[in-house]
Amino acid sequence: MEKTPVTRQNSEEIDKFLDGAASFADMMFGFLDGSNESEENSGDLVHRDENADDLEVEQNKIFWEAQQQLLQATLRRTTCLESRIRQATKQALSEIEQCDCRVGGCRNCLQRELSVRLQSAGFDCYICKSKWRRSPEIPSGEHTYLEVLDKSSNPQKGEVRVVIELNFRAEFEMARANEDYNKLIARLPELLVGKTERVNALIKILCAGAKKCMKEKNMHLAPWRKQKYMQAKWLGTYERTTAAPLPVRHSEPRPQKPKASMLTFDLLERLPGLHYTAVELVW
Incomplete structure (x- = not known):
């Protein structure tokens, strides 16, 4: 197997390739390092968001307690x-x-x-x-x-x-x-x-x-x-x-119609032309 002699030109090409590979490796490691750093920063943001939420909850609690006290004091003073x-x-x-x-x-x-x-x-x-x-x-x-x-x-x-x-x-x-x-x-x-x-x-x-x-x-x-x-x-x-008194409504009782009962209704007085004939029943 023949060995290819390394000339000055080939040496320069190899160096360029190695330098390029090193630059690419540095870039990749830099990207990975940056990604780790961004993850750490995102973790910090999440932690800061949680702290902000806790602070907002506490501020809301203080506000409503203060409003309750103000309202109670305002109503009590009379x-x-x-x-x-x-x-x-x-x-x-x-x-x-x-x-x-x-x-x-x-x-x-x-x-x-x-x-x-x-x-x-x-x-x-x-x-x-x-x-x-x-x-x-x-x-x-x-x-x-x-x-x-x-x-x-x-x-x-x-x-x-x-x-x-x-x-x-x-x-x-x-x-x-x-x-x-x-x-x-x-x-x-x-x-x-x-x-x-x-x-x-x-x-x-x-x-x-x-x-x-x-x-x-x-x-x-x-x-x-x-x-x-x-x-x-x-x-x-x-x-x-200024308000005036409301008019008073008087409810008058309705006249009641005369009521008649068939037990006391006198047909002879009401109907004088009506005559009855006595009928004798023979057994």
Whole structure:
């Protein structure tokens, strides 16, 4: 077997081949090393994502606990005026009979009768109808509620407005709310009697909770759930009217038709032309 002599040209070609192979090997090992490094980096990202999720869960927990405490403190602080109006309102509601407008009673009739009864109890009570126009943030709407004006508490500050809302909890309920928001709403009274400052504080707490709830569920917050929309209901421009007593309906008894019994019906008097002939029975 002949050996091919190694010439300078062949030597240079071999060197080039070896250098190329070395470069390819370096490239491959570099790629493998880079892939290992990327796996380590991806592991770090997963670890960081888990830490971020744990941090977000903890922040959400702190938020809802703070909202619960704020709501409880806002509802617990009440004035003597609010307590007197609340007691008189509950007493009046227990005495009002349901109207005949529809099954379950009519909200308008209930507010009207309640306003009259509170006036009789010595409170300056009115029916208020708020109405607001559409804006880029919220749609238009209107709402009716009751309010009591008081000037005797602090004459220097002027009139004190006390809002009476018969369905306050229902105004903030949401069908797709999470458990934390539902727990917050469960603390609300159905009947709210509070000064405008207290109503505004409650609106801020509840609307912040609604916004947080929708963010956690990756859903869009409806415009009628926003803070400005809720504030327009009880704190915006409104018209005030004085309620008049509802007309009393007197039901007159229907005249009863004379009833006759065949046992006492006198045919001879009713029918004088009718004659009877005695018949003798012979056996």
